[in-house]
Amino acid sequence: MAARSKPRLLLALALPPVIATYGIHRGLQTLEQRYPPQPPEQTSSIALRTPQDPSTQQCPHVDIFAARVPLKALQNRVQQAQGNANNANNNSNPTVQDLTTAWAQTFLGSRVFRAEACAIGLFRGAGLNPGDLGDTPAKFSPDAARDNAPRVLANGVAVVVRAPAEDDTNGLLVRWSVPDGPRRFFEKISTWGYPWRLMSGGRHEMSISEPFGGEEEGEGDGGPFVEVRFSSAHDYEVVASEGNCQKVLPEWGGRLHRGYARFLLDIAVRELEKEV
Numbered sequence: 001m002a003a004r005s006k007p008r009l010l011l012a013l014a015l016p017p018v019i020a021t022y023g024i025h026r027g028l029q030t031l032e033q034r035y036p037p038q039p040p041e042q043t044s045s046i047a048l049r050t051p052q053d054p055s056t057q058q059c060p061h062v063d064i065f066a067a068r069v070p071l072k073a074l075q076n077r078v079q080q081a082q083g084n085a086n087n088a089n090n091n092s093n094p095t096v097q098d099l100t101t102a103w104a105q106t107f108l109g110s111r112v113f114r115a116e117a118c119a120i121g122l123f124r125g126a127g128l129n130p131g132d133l134g135d136t137p138a139k140f141s142p143d144a145a146r147d148n149a150p151r152v153l154a155n156g157v158a159v160v161v162r163a164p165a166e167d168d169t170n171g172l173l174v175r176w177s178v179p180d181g182p183r184r185f186f187e188k189i190s191t192w193g194y195p196w197r198l199m200s201g202g203r204h205e206m207s208i209s210e211p212f213g214g215e216e217e218g219e220g221d222g223g224p225f226v227e228v229r230f231s232s233a234h235d236y237e238v239v240a241s242e243g244n245c246q247k248v249l250p251e252w253g254g255r256l257h258r259g260y261a262r263f264l265l266d267i268a269v270r271e272l273e274k275e276v
Helices: 002-034 071-082 096-108 111-123 180-190 251-273
Strands: 057-070 158-162 172-177 201-208 225-237
Touching: 002 251, 057 071, 057 251, 071 096, 071 225, 071 251, 096 111, 096 172, 096 201, 096 225, 096 251, 111 251, 225 251
Parallel strands: none
Antiparallel strands: 057 225, 158 172, 172 201, 201 225
């Protein structure tokens, strides 16, 4: 009896992680098919792709994902922010800056990102509060309460590097960083043979394309459209002893990170499409 129960016990212990791993893999596959990577040179700014300190860092990974949404959805978000969404006589024409700001606010204000910001706020002693998500009247401009210092978002998760502007189509750019302690720990053990290292930080960019499509261009109902994008770039310290084979996150870790970025984009797009 004991001999028979042992294989069953092993199967019972092994089955849940196998099922979970397969489920994650299938979920990642679905997101990867829905949001394929975009060419960085054509869909992002040089500032996104440039390390914070080019003299000591490299930026080997730049990931950009995009989705097509009706222009009307972003226009409705702009109207809501201006407090006139129910004004049927409103004929205002939102600017590129308005639309880009609305997309950044939609992304940062999505339920998943907001929950993440609340969790970080709780961990940092700010309570279940997401912090500044660019949804105040000041939006992403410098913080007047801090002597016009760059605005800090989501309880310190990110700092605004470039706010949306009418003369800049690259949208919102924010930077984030990994504490020195964990980074240096992985750098230390990598010198002992550990195959991977932790990034120093990076940047995120939220931008939109020019409007396109419409019935006159054969796109059918729902047009015109815009392409909304979420971009991510990671910086790593350059270690001289590693030469041309600089260590970074493992491929499976990178895939999970890209999958989470796609998931955040998917949630924000779904919430935005409800505006139409």
